[in-house]
Amino acid sequence: MASLDHIQLAMPEGEEGRARAFWGGLIGLAELEKPEALRARGGVWFALDGAELHLGVEPGFAPARKAHPGLRVSGIDAVAAALSDAGHPVKWDEKIAGRRRFFTEDPFGNRVEFLEED
Template identity: 55%
Template sequence: MLTAIDHVQLAAPPGTEDALRAFYADALGMTEIPKPPALAANGGCWFQAGAVQLHLGIQSDFHPARKAHPGLRVRGIEAYADRLASHGAKVVWDQDLPGHRRFFSEDPVGNRLEFLEPDTQRDDEPAP
């Protein structure tokens, strides 16, 4: 029986750990967590916020995911979008998921990321 997702693994090209740290720690506000020594030798970095873990693994023939993506639930989505934009990240709002406010962005190596929050607005209020 499945009980939860433990983590999501994304790929990144060699030598991008500093850019990934700047984005995932500084822009997203996640905390870098240590990789086990046997895995640390492979490069990459792991991040956590609450129960959410994202692992960035190094892939020599890296190509960013354009469709596949983690969906990350946030609280205060407008402020979160502003935070990402202030760090130079692209923010693209999408209205296609009923009952949610959401936007898409990309990490520094081009991986697609979705950010969403349940919509608590009244139905007659326009979303941004």
């Protein structure tokens, strides 16, 4: 049996401040200290419930438009409102019974899903 350790998303070089503002400030994830041996690569890590979200610098960065993390939240309407107020698109999707969910984009154009059980 496997369990999730971390999710990796790519980001452009030198954009750690924008990553912190979105994932830490707007979404509310706690930043994790990267291991010393990996700090020179850039990027930033955050804590999820039982796992981690890693944003790593990718040369020639292109955002993930289909592949995405799905983050379970409580108070999904407040999350959607905060994202919308901050200028991020919120696209609701009702195709899965028993789940309220929407898609948005991080500051770099990576697709992100937020969901809450009905």
